[in-house]
Amino acid sequence: MINKIIIDNFMAHEHTELELGPGVTILTGSNNTGKSAVVEALRCLATNPARSPNPALYIRHGAKEARVEVEVDDGTRVAWVRTKRWAKYELWPPGADEPEEYHKLQGKVPEDVARALRLDRVELETRKDSVDVHLGNQRDPVFLLNQPDSVMAEFFAASTESAHLLAMQNALKIRVRDAKREEKGLDGQVARIAADLDRLDPLPELALRMDGIEELDREAARLEREVPALEAALAEFLSLDGRLARERSTGAALHGIQAPPEVEDVNRLGRHIGAMASVETQLGRAGSAAGALTGLDAPPRTEDAAPLHRLIRELDDTGAILRSASSRRTVLAGLSELPDPADTGELAAVVDELLILRARSARLARLTESLGHVAEPPAPQPLDKLGEVVSLISGLKEQFSTRQAELDGLERDLSAVVAAMDERIKAVGCCPVCGGDLTTDGFLDHGCGHES
Template sequence: MIKKIIIDNFMAHEHTELELGSGLTILTGGNNTGKSAVVEALRCLATNPVPSHNIRHGAKEARVCVELDDGTRVVWVRKKRSSGYELWKPGAEEPEEYWKFGRTPPDDIRAALRLDLVELESGDPVDIHVGNQREPVFLLNKPASNAAAFFAASTESAHLLAMQNLLKRQTTDAKRQARDLEGQVERIEGVIDRLAPLPDIELQVSAARELEKSAIVFEKTIPALESVLEKHLGLVATLHEKSECRAALDVIVEPPKINDVKSLSDMIQSMETVEKRLSKAVNGINALKGLGQPDVLEDTGKLATLVRSLDSVQNTLWKTEVQTACFEKIEPLPLLEKTSDLSAFIDELLSVQYRYSRVTRWDNVLQKIVEPPPVESTDALNDTLSAMHNLTSRITSATEGMSDLQNRLKELEETVEERINELGCCPTCGGKMTTATFIDQRCRHDS
């Protein structure tokens, strides 16, 4: 038993909810208020009719939901290209969805609604649940034979006759479906013929991919060539710099030889020692000149000390005389000249030695450097660059062609998807069929 009806975006109803009582429910109202739309919504829920203008203007889909007395909810969803059902069982968090099941509602939906038509031996099936707007209650405007067939539908013979009629109708329907399928096959073959350019498109895509691979190889080769050219230019610059250094060093003359000054240094040191001793001797002589006659000897301790001192002074004087005699033979010291020029010369000499050692190291390094390779002609590189420019233009044109082909492929996919949505399933085997599987693998029937 239906307790509640909810209608969304169906014909004139944007959102309508109807609570049904336990007895008889009557809908009243003026014209064009949506009474017939409620009845039509129940009919669509029960029979899933062929597509018509049921979706409210501006909406993407229409929904008709009924809530049964056991808590079950059945929802009929009508989209622009397909229709389906949602079955919400009591306590379920997610619905069971039914799509692409053909024209007849699924058995689970029919079992939940219990709004099936009654099949008669003669005449069309009778709807005992939903009536038409301008017709009386069922069978009142029908021949008596229909009423008799309806009330006799519960007997065994009626069931046999109904089964026989059903078999006849199924045979007729099968023939009609066969004719429809032949027409669908012709239409599908026409669609497949429209998809005939796909192999050429695939070949063009493969050629574009090969061109792309060639371009990638050239892109990887160019950095290596640039690195080799950069190294070559660096070696040429280094060789030019070394050549200039060597030309500058060739102008430098050999430095003069430095005489050994050790003997002169020893002589100067000896003269300083002699000068000190001579100064001490003169001081001693000057001290002795002031001495008078010695006094009476009384205590000889001091005299002994003085004698020892005199002996020491005498020895010193003797040594001084000897040294003086030696000094008289020594020629006078030469006058010391200014050493600023010598100092500058020594600094320049040290700088030259440093530069010489540095040039020697450079020469050792340069001797290990191999001769630079001869500069080859750049014609091959220019040909490569020309080929790359040609490949770039070809890649650009191929990319534009690929874009056009992708747009054409997208249009074909939309056409195929629209046709598949109209069919719902494979017309040959009844299996599930999608756009991706149809284009990539075709719908095969090996079994």
Template sequence: MIKDVEITNFQCHKHSLLEFSEGVNVIVGPSDEGKSAVIRAIRWGIQNDPSGIAFRSYFAKKDELTSVAISTDDERWVVRERDETVNRYKLWNIKDPLEAFGQGPVKEVLDTFNLSTFAIQGQHEQYFLLQSSPGEVSRVLNELTGLGVSDDLLKKIGSILYKARDGISNADEMIERLKGEIKEYFYLDALEVDLGKLEKALKERELARQERRGILDLTNQIGQVNAQIEEWDSWLEIEPEAKGLIDEVQGVEVLMRERALLQTAISKIEFVNEEIKALDEEADDHQKALALQKEMREIFHLRQDYRQLKDAIERLDNFDGEIGGLDSQIKIMKEEKDKYGIICQNCGARLEL
């Protein structure tokens, strides 16, 4: 139980110390002498009520705190302190002051005293249980004796039973309603069978569409291949002529190389002719004549070779026109070959010329 209360700068109390005895303690005295302020101070210290600082004494100095210190007969104590900036609790079993506790009762303080709200009464409050209704008296007594727990439990059980019965009733109604609705859908079994058949038909239809698309694609590919075959057939018709022209071109290339050799020989013959002319002018004696005769025979043979070479050169010159025509034809054939290619009639592979 509370042993004593020390009040400082709380309403009209500059500094007051009250010591309590065992049992019920009654504070008496003239009006306006601070009896109610004692009750307010105890409630403020234990229940943190009222809030604010309106209860702070007007005569308190700026550096003085408003405080209420309450101790019990088992050496537990609580100090409540307040001013413009300070707002805290000091407890017997906590080292540091409590400052961040908000409004309303503080659990650590309530646990220290373990007092009910009706353990402290003011002079203008109703007498404990004497002016209460029978129901309120029963509630308080049940709470004090522990029977309130049973009442609460019975109320909760009754609430649960009521909700359960109500839920069962609603469920029964819903079951009956659903049974009626189910009867309206008697055709669903037959519909399910029809849906299965429809799904099967749709799958078969989709497979047929896929096969049709495949056939159309294959038909287009066959048409493209036939067009290429026709182009290759056109090329195969002119292939023998092209091969003949290619052989002629190769022969012309050989003649061109021979022509170059003949031109070199002619140049040498012309050089020899110049030397012969020089020798003709210098031939004075018989020996020179014999030598010249021998050289003349050689010259005669060289002239014959010269005429043959000249004829060959003329023939080669005639080939120039033919080569030009062949070049044009070969160019056209190469363009056609690059465009169409040549397909082997045996293996189907494309041939390169």
């Protein structure tokens, strides 16, 4: 009994494995799902059909071979492999690691394979075709269910022992007849072989003659290999002989002629000739160029490209500024809105007061530095020089008043500049470079953290 069926690249099946249980197994399904292909695969395994119909019909499209394998209840595995040119069987006995392969089947099933499968067809005495009692098609069910009663009766009669003995006797007669026919054929074949052997009696003498011929052939080949060398030596000898004759005739013709004059150095002449040839080549090229340029208009007047260059540079700078602004805008797009500015009036007043104190401190430092160079007051002098001192002091007071007026003007200017700067910083609100908080005091102290 078959326990497992494995089908690879057979008709519509790419790879199908069927585990069969004990008893009857029924395949059901819609049309064109491969049910009949399973039955056909088992039939090919059991009968090894010949090349008609075309074996390519069994092989799935795109594959090189079809394979049908079954495993029976005793552990034996049998596989049928079909290509477009040949078929073979593989048989694994129980427990075997490597299969036994059967080739050159000539449309038959090996006896070992048939014995393992036990799917033989039944031969009937009155029918030419055997009966398949194991497999059947959809319209040709198994076990003669669509055959006449006489055929079924003959089948059951063939299954009895007497009918089986008669069938064995008929088979034995057929085998004896075939054996006698084969014996006659073999006798005729032996006679033909003996006649062929008689015709081969002169072979030893022919073999001796062939050995001599082969020796002569080797000698001829050796001489043939030496002929080109002899021909080359003869040609060289003839060439040298002719050259010697020409030399002798030349020597006889030159006999009595004066010696040739001394050869002068012609390197300068060669350089001069080369220079002339180069000049002639350049003249030819110039003439060709002049002929080609005769019909052309005069080149247009060149314009000053400096403004265009400046415009292009300005456009490049503007494009760079726009790209930078676009990238900065892209970076700032994800930032949150600026917080509402707080009231900085009191802070501005404190900053102004600090600035004034800083200016006064700087002025006091300058005054201290100026007074540090002043000498000690002179010793009292006679009163006649007091007038001169008084007039000098009066001049100094006037100078001090003038300098004090200038200093007050500078302080007013500084206060105006600080006020204008404070208004400008309040309008800006934050540092345009880093986006941090910006105050007048912080800007004047350290430029909002940036190097000035």
